[in-house]
Amino acid sequence: MSAGDGRTPPRTIRLSAPSIEDDDLTAVTDVLKTGFLIQGPHVARFEKTLAEMTGTAHAVALTNCTAALQLALLALDVRAGDLVLVTAYSWVSTANAIELCGATPVFVDIDERTYNMDPGALEATLARLAKTEDTRRRLRAVLPVHAFGQMADMTRILEIAGRYGLPVIEDAACALGASWRGKAAGSMGLMSCFSFHPRKAVTTGEGGAITTDDLALANRLRALRNHGLDPTSAFPDFIMPGFNCRMTEFQAAFGVTQLGKLDRVLGARRRLSKHYDALLGRTDVTAPYVAEGAVPTYQSYVSLLPEKVAPRRQELIRTLRERGIETNIGTWHMPMTTYFRTRYGFRPGDFPVSDRVFARAFTLPLYEGLTEADLETVVAEVGRALAEG
Ligand SMILES: Cc1ncc(COP(=O)(O)O)c(C=O)c1O
Known part of the structure; x- marks a missing residue:
């Protein structure tokens, strides 16, 4: 029977569907058979592959990009009273992460054509906030989003943020594999957050990661994702309050086969x-x-x-x-x-x-x-x- 014969309803053209193949299924079942399911060599391999692909020194795998955004802000010690400049048009996680640190999102309008943070609006907002001593000293970071996988104008955003001494965190949830003037998404900000949700090009079911060139930040992120456990200590030592945002081994094995596609x-x-x-x-x-x-x-x-x-x-x-x-x-x-x-x-x-x-x-x-x-x-x-x- 074929569509259009009057008995089979025509197929729905879905908004999005992941590309999952036999090698992905094998990767998952092979890990499940071992019984070793939490953050081990497969996660390490996934992180190494992602770091190589984005041209960064470190990648930290996490449960999702929402956690990645929050951990990135916490790794910078963003807290109550701080101001984080963020694009106005994004999935709510981007601003929620700021709010959940106790900080205040300062929304910046977008460019009509790219849907990305408008550098001119960023510049104007920062100039306004810097005029008053109280708001100037509360400025903590800039959080642009690469909307729908097109990178924001990182050249201008980095230049403007740099003038105010502010770090830039890329919300690159949708942008793995994108580039801006030859530079890969994930390689331009101090930290960059990725999603592996099934609506992204490659997926781990739920999943996320942060890339960075900064070893000290990578170590803070590794502690924050694992109950505050010091990742550099030979014996268990809890050096800060942390979450459990660890990726599972079967997701990471799946992630490696997905990254290959x-x-x-x-x-x-x-x-x-x-x-x-x-x-x-x-x-x-x-x-x-x-x-x-x-x-x-x-x-x-x-x-x-x-x-x-x-x-x-x-x-x-x-x-x-x-x-x-x-x-x-x-x-x-x-x-x-x-x-x-x-x-x-x-x-x-x-x-x-x-x-x-x-x-x-x-x-x-x-x-x-x-x-x-x-x-x-x-x-x-x-x-x-x-x-x-
Ligand atoms: C721009 C943006 N940031 C953050 C997220 C959150 O990602 P996750 O679903 O992995 O938590 C998404 C999810 O779609 C997103 O589009």
């Missing part, structure tokens, strides 16, 4: 994205913009709906789902989520670019297993649904 998976995502770009060129939907010097991963393919269609985006998503195509919004306007809005009193207009992008962003299905014909179906159905409105 990264180039192939990213190649497919980039090829398919080009096809989408061409197809959308014939519609009113705006294809994602790639800045000069950026090589993105296309963790998500996030287009912009025409402004007049934005108010009925949810209806569009529902209609397409009924027709077997999963689409979604982009990510979150964090200052306008209930928690941050009510805690800090933000209003529409405080971050005007994020307001617009948040309203119009529209994510299309993208993963290695899709074909060009699938993309043609998606764009045709989007066009049909838009015409019906």
Whole structure:
């Protein structure tokens, strides 16, 4: 029986699907058979591979990227009263991590085309905060996000942060394999946080990691992820309060086989994205913009709906789902989520670019297993649904 014969429902084109193959399954079952399941040689191998791929000296594997963000901030001793500058448009973990250290996120608006932290807005915000002695001394770090796998303008962000003596932590959750002016995501900030959630190009189920060139920070991160246990001591010694954020051995073994597929998976995502770009060129939907010097991963393919269609985006998503195509919004306007809005009193207009992008962003299905014909179906159905409105 085939789709279209009247009995088999046509296949759903999912928003995202991981590339999991026999070698991944074997890697996991081989570890399970040993009975050694927690943070051992497979985790060490995963970390070594990731450090090599990002061109960094150290990688610290963790349970997820949310933990990575929080541990990175704690490793810098970010605490109550501190201010951390962060992009306004991201998954909520990015700002939650700051808040959960007791610090205050200072949101910075984004660039309309790349969806990334706008360096001009960062510069203006820092200049304003530095004018007052009280806020100037509370400045602790800058946390840009590489939105949907396109790196932020790290050249300008590092230069501006450097002028104020502030470290930069990359939220590279979606950006493994991306680069900015030839430099790999994860290699430019003091620390960089990655996710291996199944919506990323390669996955460990849940999973995360931090890369850094700084050995002292790597050791603090290793202690923070393991109950505060000193990773350099020959005997058990607890040198700080820590969490349990250890990655399991079977996830790490899976991670190693997955990392081996990264180039192939990213190649497919980039090829398919080009096809989408061409197809959308014939519609009113705006294809994602790639800045000069950026090589993105296309963790998500996030287009912009025409402004007049934005108010009925949810209806569009529902209609397409009924027709077997999963689409979604982009990510979150964090200052306008209930928690941050009510805690800090933000209003529409405080971050005007994020307001617009948040309203119009529209994510299309993208993963290695899709074909060009699938993309043609998606764009045709989007066009049909838009015409019906
Ligand atoms: C930009 C960004 N930061 C952080 C995270 C959190 O990652 P995790 O799900 O591994 O905790 C995500 C997850 O999608 C993300 O997109």
